[in-house]
Amino acid sequence: MSEYGKFRKRVYCRRCKNDTNHQILLKHTVDDEIPEYNFYMTEDYMICECMGCETVNFVKEYDDPSMHYYSPEDEEQIDHEDIQVFPPKPLTDKEETYEMKKYKHLPPLLATLYKQVVANVELKYYLLAAAGLRMIIEGICNDLSIKKGYIIDDSTGKRATDENGNEIKSSNLNGRINGLSEAKILTEGQTTILHIIRGLGNQTVHKLEEPKQGIILDALEIVEQTFYNIYELKKFDSLRDKYAKKS
Structure with missing residues (x-):
């Protein structure tokens, strides 16, 4: 396991064609704050590796106060997420796979x-x-x-x-x-x-x-x-x- 540990949420892996657990290989955080408006924002940029097939991808997570609020009607805290994965999950629900040929002598x-x-x-x-x-x-x-x-x-x-x-x-x-x-x-x-x-x-x-x-x-x-x-x-x-x- 890397020093950053496992990403807290399963995200899409282009090789597994599914949401899988990923470990964080490298992470960079950008913070900004405006105290007079009680505003902050955090962006995490991460290079992650699928813990199944070991395919590497890029994950970005954004957070600010507007994404968290209390719902009186539901009487619970509502937390939204902004997580982006690159390459992204295909827009179509129909996932297509291509059967790769196996070569022993290919450079x-x-x-x-x-x-x-x-x-x-x-x-x-x-x-x-x-x-x-x-x-x-x-x-x-x-x-x-x-x-x-x-x-x-x-x-x-x-x-x-x-x-x-x-x-x-x-x-x-x-x-x-x-x-x-x-x-x-x-x-x-x-x-x-x-x-x-x-x-x-x-x-x-x-x-x-x-x-x-x-x-x-x-x-x-x-x-x-x-x-x-x-x-x-x-x-x-x-x-x-x-x-x-x-x-």
Whole structure:
């Protein structure tokens, strides 16, 4: 248990999909008081951790005299609460979960990005999910040291060349995706699909246009298959090497 102890009230956990007990990892309190008006206010800002799944979230609690009063009719003290949790509980009563795929060989950073994209999909934050999918593609290129690649001439649909007929290479994400094909990590057909996700991410980031749920789910499925093709097939390589040594 942390030095701050357990938060006094169960609050929403985005992973458990329920209100759960949380322990306070870090707490900062802001106080203000106006004595002549008998007014005070207190705000507690807390980083909390679910005591079930250990997911971390942010909790803010506000308090002032207006939130406490005596009700003559009910003959009891009435206490209101102002507790906010971030990320917040979904507004819809219908909670949706996405079944994440399990990967044994996925690099830690890509695994983290994948979890965050899925969390945004479950919360229906499709703008953030689209941006995260684009970041995953960049992360794959970084992990595999793909620095650049050819680009396509939009007017001809072929690889762009300079005045001397040499292929033009680019270090932007467009070129780096094609670099995956040049390195024979993915086929040209597979990289074409990644270009669609790249375009989706660009449209989201630059134009702030929210994509539809179906498009995001299709893109996420493609990324999952890409993870499998690039990283999980390594187990078959090790199996091949193992039997090659025996023969």
